[in-house]
Amino acid sequence: MGKKVKETFAHVIFFIAALTSILAVLLICVFLFANGIPAMKEIGLFSFLTGTKWAPNNSPASFGILPMIIGSIYITAGAIIVGVPIGILTAVFMACFCPKKIYGPLKAAIDLLAGIPSVVYGFFGLVVLVPFMRELFAKYECRGTSIITASLLLGLMILPTIVGVSESAIRAVPESYYEGALALGATHERSVFFTVVPAAKSGIMAGVILGIGRAIGETMAVIMVAGNQARIPNSIFQGVRTLTSNIVIEMGYAADLHRQALIATGVVLFVFILIINLLFSILNRRNEA
Amino acid sequence: MTNQKISKGKRGPLSWLLFILVMVAALITFSALLFLIVHILWNGIPHIKPSLFAWEYNSENVSLMPALINTLLITIVTxxxxxxxxxxSAIYMVEYAKKGNKIVKVVRITAETLSGIPSIVYGLFGMLFFVTTLKFRLSLLSGALTLAIMILPLIMRTTEEALKSVPDSYREGSFGLGAGRVRTIFRIVLPAAVPGILSGVILAIGRIVGETAALMYTAGTVTEVVSGKGLSWLMDSGRTLAYHMYALSSEGFHTDEAYATAVVLLVIVMIINWVSNRIAKKIAKV
Incomplete structure (x- = not known):
């Protein structure tokens, strides 16, 4: 093979490889929407999104996913309340307060937190958190598997994401900000919280949004601790079903319109995620600028 | 932050409060992790027994061995x-594409999108595309293809970073000696980038091993090792270790075995993290 032919051939091969991810996103969009939209049409987009009753086996069956949308929002909001303050403060600790000697092991611990599979988290929630919450909130008729249990567990699961992104955002703030505040007589804590952290604001927000994406998309751990009742809850001690769990629990035996409605549930989840991704990349662009 | 001792102001009540908040948050994070790990190891290690590693699965021994072998196979294929x-893809982005290339921008955006998609959506797509449309059925191949798309952005990003960190003088030296572009990439640039690429691959292995939702409706949940003549085992269905763990804990009859399986998963993840850490440190030293 001539040198020139070889060069061109390699160029083309690498180019095709680069196109793979574009192709993958296109395929995912096409197949999800093509399989989900017919069900939305048949059920009616409005009654699908705002219907409060999910009863695929009744006749006539009703496919309203509002309880699942609300479930996902409740649990994600709970995870944010638990995970975001702790995550950001831990990131501040890692970037500004951590003694050098123990930084290595602690960083490895954060990585490990990120690497633990969601089933293991779910199992831990099932055997530790669920009985604990049942005892603790017995007077509220908490059955253990509830919104609050799932929020706690998810809050723990999104910690490494928030800590990782926020820490690098804080570290990217020029040293002079910190030193300037110190020179004006501020304490270490005041300098960090009133000059460095505000300067890292948009990076920290990006970390939080990424964490929200993780929380909405989490499936296995949530199934194991959230109770999975497909109804709109009226207290945080009740069980709830998320969009993700709805798909996993029923896809195994669903057929026809029921199956399509589950795929349509996936489409709704996918759209949520796309919006979150968009927010994330807008924030990231702003950081780079 | 540096540890330079610039004379700091005296701590008032607010500073103390902030200090305490930071310390408490860090304490919560690390003690939660510690508690989780100790709890699983403490309750799991006593239940690790030979029958759990029997070659054949039955409802008596709930052996994790077939699932472990399937996990290994699906990891390799993926x-x-x-x-x-x-x-x-990373080579194209770093070595070929010119600055401001539109395709590079689109590839970046799609890779970012891919890395944000939750695993259950990958599972749905794999079911619709590989299992149903391409008629690969519930099989190891369908599962591996689905996971391959899932880990693609991770491999791309880490490789890109590794390639970018190879100094331009390497490339110039190679071109100067008369080597072509392909030769330079394969002989000079890639070897220098191997550690970075490797750490990405290892992180990807971690994701594959822990994955459940993307595999339930693509690779299936059969308890046996995939089998078949020649390459036909690729078309056989089998569960991986993470799904096995889910099945054990949701059935509720085998809590002890579920603990033991969790230990095995946890140990695999710890080894993976340790190795990738070691490699990362090596890169930092060079």
């Missing part, structure tokens, strides 16, 4: 698919 594509 990497065989995703690693060359991921590296090739």
């Amino acid at each position: 990497l065989i698919i995703a690693v060359p594509i991921g590296i090739g």
